[in-house]
Amino acid sequence: MRDEQLSHDLLAWYDRHARVMPWRVGPADRRAGVRPDPYAVWMSEVMLQQTTVAAVRDYFHRFMARWPTVGDLAAAEDGDVMAEWAGLGYYARARNLLKCARAVVADHGGQFPDSREGLLALPGVGPYTASAVAAIAFDEPATVVDGNVERVMSRVFLVETPLPAAKPELTDLAARLTPQDRPGDHAQAVMDLGATVCTPKSPACGICPWMEPCTARAEGVQATLPRKTPKKAKPTRLGYAYLARRADGAWLLERRPDRGLLGGMLGWPGSEWNDAPAEAPPLDARWRDVGAEVRHTFTHFHLRLALRVADVPAGTRPDRGTFVPRAEFRPAALPTVMRKAYDLAVTALD
DNA sequence: CATCCGTGGGG
DNA sequence: TCCCCAAGGAT
Numbered sequence: 001m002r003d004e005q006l007s008h009d010l011l012a013w014y015d016r017h018a019r020v021m022p023w024r025v026g027p028a029d030r031r032a033g034v035r036p037d038p039y040a041v042w043m044s045e046v047m048l049q050q051t052t053v054a055a056v057r058d059y060f061h062r063f064m065a066r067w068p069t070v071g072d073l074a075a076a077e078d079g080d081v082m083a084e085w086a087g088l089g090y091y092a093r094a095r096n097l098l099k100c101a102r103a104v105v106a107d108h109g110g111q112f113p114d115s116r117e118g119l120l121a122l123p124g125v126g127p128y129t130a131s132a133v134a135a136i137a138f139d140e141p142a143t144v145v146d147g148n149v150e151r152v153m154s155r156v157f158l159v160e161t162p163l164p165a166a167k168p169e170l171t172d173l174a175a176r177l178t179p180q181d182r183p184g185d186h187a188q189a190v191m192d193l194g195a196t197v198c199t200p201k202s203p204a205c206g207i208c209p210w211m212e213p214c215t216a217r218a219e220g221v222q223a224t225l226p227r228k229t230p231k232k233a234k235p236t237r238l239g240y241a242y243l244a245r246r247a248d249g250a251w252l253l254e255r256r257p258d259r260g261l262l263g264g265m266l267g268w269p270g271s272e273w274n275d276a277p278a279e280a281p282p283l284d285a286r287w288r289d290v291g292a293e294v295r296h297t298f299t300h301f302h303l304r305l306a307l308r309v310a311d312v313p314a315g316t317r318p319d320r321g322t323f324v325p326r327a328e329f330r331p332a333a334l335p336t337v338m339r340k341a342y343d344l345a346v347t348a349l350d
Numbered sequence: 351c352a353t354c355c356g357t358g359g360g361g
Numbered sequence: 362t363c364c365c366c367a368a369g370g371a372t
């Protein structure tokens with residue numbers, strides 16, 4: 001089957017089955033000439049990096065309501081943006097989001113570059129995001145290659161090379177199918193297909209617009225693709241976290257360094273996280289064992305975090321960290337592992 | 351090219 | 362309970 005026929009059939013499917021998203025201009029409106037706001041497209045694409053649509057929705061609404069334009073975001077306080085991002089993960093994205101907004105204002109007059117090439121130069125914008133914004137916001141015939149596209153291409157064209165080695169081949173195949181007309185709808189259509197029909201575990205081939213041409217389907221091996229090189233097991237690390245509550249209700253927190261795990265986020269002072277961490281209290285106090293530990297899994301290790309809590313008098317000077325007044329403290333501004341620690345500690349204190 | 355970087359839901 | 366994985370990017 002010709003590439004043009006495949007693209008046509010996919011767009012016809014998309015016209016009927018496009019998912020409705022807060023940041024998306026649907027195929028009907030788009031054909032009526034409506035164009036999405038590049039700022040909203042960029043915001044959604046950054047949030048969607050390695051993150052599910054369901055997780056992104058509320059965050060997208062909150063960010064757009066609080067910072068409606070790239071200029072508003074560029075003028076925001078770093079801490080406010082990090083707090084608003086808390087819980088969404090991959091916090092380097094939030095730091096780069098701010099850097100990018102400020103670059104757009106400082107270097108591009110507050111307008112996003114309208115080409116893949118120009119977008120690619122922005123912080124936090126890689127090959128995928130540059131193509132996605134170029135195609136969706138500016139209708140440049142750029143090819144998007146995300147996990148969905150890799151899966152769909154590997155099946156339709158029966159690519160047995162394991163990822164990530166197969167990436168260039170899958171990119172070439174995806175490029176062949178990218179039409180000059182409606183490239184933005186095409187990009188979103190492939191991803192919708194991967195997310196709703198050509199799913200990882202049990203693809204719904206019976207309702208797929210590409211059932212007939214799909215080579216993997218013909219061979220009956222669709223559920224085994226794409227192949228992936230095995231990943232190594234996660235080790236378990238141990239650590240201590242110290243939750244100090246001052247007499248007036250203030251909590252002792254510290255801002256983590258910009259680089260590395262949970263970079264730029266607020267957290268409880270703690271020990272190192274490794275096989276045998278040493279205790280590292282941030283001030284002298286009667287530290288109590290809470291009798292419960294936080295279990296949390298990061299991308300590449302499991303963590304078991306033992307909690308120490310203490311009530312300290314007004315005027316206490318910590319060796320590190322800052323007491324955050326009760327009125328300003330919001331658990332929702334903490335990354336999830338730190339919020340879990342707080343929830344466990346206050347439960348134990350009651 | 352390999353490693354680091356979160357989180358929550360589903361099977 | 363555990364593993365997979367989701368609209369990846371930076372180094």
